[in-house]
Every structure is written in C-alpha cells, then in structure tokens.
Amino acid sequence: QLDARTPAIQVVLVPFPAQGHLNQMLHLSRAISARGLDVLYVTTSTHIQQARHRVQGWNPDHFAIRFHELPMPSFSDPQPDLENKDHAFPMNLIPLIEALEDLREPFDRLIQNLCFSNLNRIVIVHDPLLRWVQTVAAKYLAPAYIFSCVNTYYSAVKEKGIGIPECVVSEKRCLPERFMTWMSRHHRAESLALATGYLVNSFRGLESQFMDELQEIRREHYGEKPLWAVGPLLPQSIWTGKKGNSDVGSCLRWLDGQAPASVVYVSFGSTCSLSRQQIQELARGLEASQQPFLWVVRVADNARFTALDEARMDWISELLPEGYEDRIAERGFLVRNWAPQLDVLSHESTGAFVTHCGWNSTLESISAGVPMVAWPQHSDQFANSILVAKELKVGVEVKKWTNADENELVTAEEVQKAIRRVMAEDEEGMEMRRRAKELRDAARTAVAEGGSSWNELEAFIHHFTSILNERNPTE
Numbered sequence: 001q002l003d004a005r006t007p008a009i010q011v012v013l014v015p016f017p018a019q020g021h022l023n024q025m026l027h028l029s030r031a032i033s034a035r036g037l038d039v040l041y042v043t044t045s046t047h048i049q050q051a052r053h054r055v056q057g058w059n060p061d062h063f064a065i066r067f068h069e070l071p072m073p074s075f076s077d078p079q080p081d082l083e084n085k086d087h088a089f090p091m092n093l094i095p096l097i098e099a100l101e102d103l104r105e106p107f108d109r110l111i112q113n114l115c116f117s118n119l120n121r122i123v124i125v126h127d128p129l130l131r132w133v134q135t136v137a138a139k140y141l142a143p144a145y146i147f148s149c150v151n152t153y154y155s156a157v158k159e160k161g162i163g164i165p166e167c168v169v170s171e172k173r174c175l176p177e178r179f180m181t182w183m184s185r186h187h188r189a190e191s192l193a194l195a196t197g198y199l200v201n202s203f204r205g206l207e208s209q210f211m212d213e214l215q216e217i218r219r220e221h222y223g224e225k226p227l228w229a230v231g232p233l234l235p236q237s238i239w240t241g242k243k244g245n246s247d248v249g250s251c252l253r254w255l256d257g258q259a260p261a262s263v264v265y266v267s268f269g270s271t272c273s274l275s276r277q278q279i280q281e282l283a284r285g286l287e288a289s290q291q292p293f294l295w296v297v298r299v300a301d302n303a304r305f306t307a308l309d310e311a312r313m314d315w316i317s318e319l320l321p322e323g324y325e326d327r328i329a330e331r332g333f334l335v336r337n338w339a340p341q342l343d344v345l346s347h348e349s350t351g352a353f354v355t356h357c358g359w360n361s362t363l364e365s366i367s368a369g370v371p372m373v374a375w376p377q378h379s380d381q382f383a384n385s386i387l388v389a390k391e392l393k394v395g396v397e398v399k400k401w402t403n404a405d406e407n408e409l410v411t412a413e414e415v416q417k418a419i420r421r422v423m424a425e426d427e428e429g430m431e432m433r434r435r436a437k438e439l440r441d442a443a444r445t446a447v448a449e450g451g452s453s454w455n456e457l458e459a460f461i462h463h464f465t466s467i468l469n470e471r472n473p474t475e
C-alpha cells in the first residue's frame, strides 16, 4: 500500500515539564530524528523555551526537532520553605500533574490535525505521569509508548510490590501517602496495560537483571509487550570531555585551574531544596574535607522561577555560615543557580560527585566515569542511591539511613567522611574509580553504532514503523 504519496511517520514526544524529564526526552527526540524520522516535541511554553535553549548548543547537521507549544495551566506552586524540614518531596508535583490534564483538549486538536495531514501515521511517546496523552492516542489509534525517566531497578521493585531493600526512609518519606494515593487513583496499572510498549533510559550493561525482572512482571500482568533500553540518552560530549574550554563559563575556567580528578562537584538537581540547617552542615563538611569543591547552591525550580532566572539567587549568601565565602575562596567555587553539569562531570579535574541521585545526574556521572557520594532526597532517588552504592559499587551512601532519622539531617562530619572515602587512595577508593571507568566505557559502547542501546532504538523504530506500514492508510 505504501507509495511515494504515503506521508512520513510523525513521531510525537510528550515529556513531563520538569527539568529531569525534559532532558531525557529531548535526547531521545534527537536520537530518533538522527535516524531520519520527523520528530515533534510537545510541551508547555516555559519548557519549550528551555528545550530550544539546550538544542542551540547541539550540532544541527544530524537532526531536526520541531516544537509545539501548549499553554502552561495555572496551579498552586509555592516557593519552598527552607525552615521547614518536611520539604524534600516537591509539593507542587501533584498540583502540576493535575493541572496538566487541562492540556488534553489542545493536545487532542493537535493529534487530530496531525492525523489528517499524515494519514494517521502518528506514533506517540509520553511520560508515564501524563496519562491523558494515552487516552488521546487511543482515540486516534496511534501506537503509544511509555518512556520511563527512572531506573529499571526502581520500577522492578515497585511493581513487584515489595519495599526497596534497606531503604526504610524511602517508604515513609520519599513517596508521601498523598502521592501514592494519587498514583493508584490514576490507574498506573491501567496505563501500563494500555501501552504499546515501554522505553527506559538505561542500558543492559547497567541493569540487565532488573530489566528482565521488570519485563517478566509486566508480562504476567499486562501481557507480552516489548521493553527497550535505549540509554543513556546523552550528548557525545560526556565521553569526549572538556579540557581548557574556558569560554563556556566561569566555573569551567575555574576547573581548568585545578589538579586532575581533585574537585568534588556538589549538586542536588532541580527539584530539591535543602533546609537552611542542612545547607550549613553541608558547607562545613565541604570545608572540612580539604578538597577543592564546586557547589551549585540553589532552591528547587517552580513554574515561575526556573533555571533561566539568573537574578534570583543573590540571597543564597545569607544561608551560608558567617564569613564562609571568604574562608573558602581559595578552594571552593559556588555556582548560584545552574552549572553546565555535563561539562563539569566530563572535565578532567572533577574527581567525585555529591549528588541527590536524580536519575539524570546518576546516569551522567556513570557515563562520565565519576564516582558518587549518594545523598538522596525523595522519590526514586533512594533506590538510585542503593543501585550506585550497593549494586554497581561506584559510590558510597552519604550516611546509613534508619527509621530513627526523623529529620534526616546529614552532619558536617558525615559529609566529610563520605567525601574522604570516595577520594581516598586506598583499595576501596581505587576500586570505585575502576568500576566507574568500566561503566563509563560500557555506556559509551551501548549507545555507539551496533551497541545494545543503539540496536534497541532501531528495534523500537522498526516496531512502530511495521505497525503503521501494515495498516491500511485510510484506517
């Protein structure tokens, strides 16, 4: 039935509009577009702005992503309260997820138009938090794939219905009751059952065992559906590294002047705000570690304030211990707001990463071969930290979490000790660095032509292409 008049397949990608979800889907868009397919990236206005900004730095020869903007619905979005200890889980998440349901109508119109112009040759890839995307896809009979932004280990233990081993805090603090209720009310299981298949941003060399387990659980519950591991979805620069790239930003210039593998990079991503008390302990711990450090000090993004607002962070100094910036000026570099994290991690001066273990940060650190001090805050981050420290052995946990940790304050001494362990020239430290390099090479091989993730992306494309090609164009 296919002839020269058959329109091209349109791949529509719909990320959840938060930093950690946006990057991954953007890199997936690029990878699909680089295989010659038409890609439309659909999200809210603020995030389109950020996505365009990111894409500007990429070599445009190999891909072409088109953007479609949906209006940002209004929702309750308070600034984090730094005096309140119970702030780890982003309070604006559920209101945001719910508000985004208003986008169903404009999204429906978009898909209707695309179906008309592309003779129903539409395929949709979406974030699992946007279930309404799936209902629109079903209405237009478009194959719809769920793209998971978290690790497979986490999904496997969650879907098995068991707690994460040795992760007591995660159960009581990281996924609050309210979120769990919300998830079950919104039929996560139904959503998994409706999907045409699943994509994960990970690679076989990292989590093969958990991928098999996850697929087995889903097979039992939802029938036979493919699962493809297509990650890590990152730019090549993570492997090529930055040396002396001084025009990219002052923190990279500063890194250029440091000894190889000596700097501790500290960042908690875009959805976490540490309390005032915790910031002070961290500050003292970094000072006491005697290592050079590069610390991104910021509060969580919200819809009004995002990484694009440079001016809002002047007050950060007030959160630090008295006279701190003068004392550490020789050895420490503070970034207010946003660091070019991929460039920092792949810089030869970076020796360790103190991280909240967001899945992006974890994958980026693994791909850059940088060992981690794992300091999770909420959601999947506790599972990621266990994966890093216990399963993969490319880092240490900042502390042993117990049920008794009511406010989970990490002391300056715990920070200092964990940094020392990762940077140490002893057997443990050297083994962690060896593992980190090994996994970095495995990640690079997975996404290179002929690697496991490369092949699985091909298999995914083949899957939807076959479905659409076998269809009668008028169907």
Ligand code: UDP
Residues within 6 Å of the ligand: 019, 020, 021, 023, 267, 268, 269, 270, 271, 272, 296, 337, 338, 339, 340, 341, 342, 357, 358, 359, 360, 361, 362, 364
């Ligand atoms: N990031 C960055 N600069 C910063 C902080 C974060 O480039 O100063 C990027 C980081 O590289 C990662 C993303 O923002 O790609 C954060 O995602 P992650 O999953 O680690 O955490 P989240 O922000 O979702 O909590």
